Amino acid sequence: MIALLAAIKKEALLLVRDWHALALLFIMPLVFIVIMSMALQERFGIEGGVQLTGQIHDLAQSPSSQAFLQQLRGTDHLSLNAHQGPLSQQGDLFAITLQPAFDQALAGANNQAGVLITFAAELGKRERMLVGAAVREVFAVFNSTLIAEDLGYDRDYAEAEFLRTGFIEVDTTTPSSLSTPTAVQQNVPAWLIFAMFFVAVPLSTAVISERQLRTLARVKTFGASTTLIYTAKLTPYFVINIMQLLLMLLAGNQLLPLLGAEGLGLAVALGPLMVIGVCTSLAALAMASLLAATVSSTEQATVTSAAINILLAAIGGVMIPVFVMPPTMQAIAAWSPMAWALDGFIAVLVRGGSWGAIALPALKLLSLACVLMILAIALLKRGQQDG
Incomplete structure (x- = not known):
């Protein structure tokens, strides 16, 4: 136990002195969280009450x-003005024109449209559908009210009878299992996960440097086992991952509102949130250990670990949310451990889930961590014997 604590202290001191690695692990995810949350908050909020201007x-x-x-x-859903001019993504997104023959079209006296909707060229299909649906909804109320008036009903009575808003009650207290995250709810855990897995870069380069200097072989002459040596080496990085978890969640909750973005709500089950964070860290450390055991130089470790993490992030919902991917890409994303971790975080942060909600992603991450760590230790032992 004394040897383990001494080894952990040594590894922690080495890591603290490497301020480049610490900057990579803390500043990088914070910058990504701020930039992506601020840049995408309106895009994610289109379906959540943000008005489209036209x-x-x-x-x-x-x-x-x-x-x-x-x-x-x-x-x-729509914010309308009487502006004239071209449509663009930076200004008015669409234009609704009530045609000169509006009354004739309303009465069915011709085959022409009474309303014409045009869009900015760069406006997406989803936003176009939202505008069209909003206009059709208003026309349904308007036309039905006219029909009711023709039947002899008072206009106010006809509108009230058609809308009947009290007839249907929508329960907003229970989060839906299919709730779509906001930009902040998506990007804070996504880039946190990316940073946790990026620990592979400093960890793998540190392991390879010590292997080249035969530091590990000299430590083993004191009777320390390979398992103990690597447990001591991984412990400071595990602590770093937990610090990343706490600081990024705090940044989402406190920093983003100061910058004008929506804050990350933390009135959730914090126990499951921490557990999914721990499971993510273990999977990331195991993957980093296997990488360190399979490459032979620090240059290979840096390039390979960065490439693998970017690939896993691209297909795992970090860079592009899984829910906007086509079905084929969603099926591929299901194989990324970053997607498993993100599923667990979103289940808690967005849908208010508890232990049952994180059970499957946590099990997947722990299983992967065990398999990869067993392979890594076996390869490291064989490498020491060959050396």
Whole structure:
């Protein structure tokens, strides 16, 4: 036990002195979290109440078109103005034009459209569908009210009867198992996971440097086992991972609101959140250990570990959320350990899950950690014997 503690102290001192590695492990994920959360908050919020800004033009100038325009302005999804000019992603995203023949089209007297919707060229398909759906919803209320009036009902009564908002109650207290994360809920755990796995770079280079200097062989002459040596080596990195977890969650909760972004809510089950973080760390350390056991130079370790982590992040939902990927890519993402970890974090942070919600991703991460660590220790022992 004394030998283990002494070895841990030695590894911790070496790691603390390597401020380049510490900067990589702490500053990099913090910068990514801030940039990606700020840049994507509106994109992620489109389905969550953010209004799309566009133009409204009434070329009919009739009582019916004015009534329809008034109802359009009352929708929660669209912010309408009377601007003139080109449409762009940086300005007005769409234009709704009530055509001169609006009344005739409304009465079914011709085959022309009464409303024309045009979009900025770069506007995505999802946003176009949202605008179209919002306009159709308003027209459904407007047209049905007109029909009810024709049948002799008072207009206010007709609108109230058609809407009947109290007839359907939506329960918003229980998070849905299919809830889509916000930009902050997606990016804080995603880049935290990426940073945890990026521990492979400093860890693998440290192991290879000591192997080249035969430091490990000299330590073994004192009777220390390979398992003890690598347990001591991994412990400081495990502590670093837990510090990353705490600091990135704190940054999401406290720093992002100061910068104008939505804060990360932490009124969740903190126990399962910490457990999925620990399981992620163990899988990351095991992968780093196997990498260190299979490469022969620090240059190979740096390039290979960085490439593997970027690949796992790309297919695992870190760089591109899994829920926006096509089905084929979602099936591929299911094989990435970063996707398992992200599933666990989102289950807690977004859907309010507890122990049962993280059971499967935690089991996958622990199983992977055990398999990779067994392989790593076996390869390290064989390498020492060959040396």
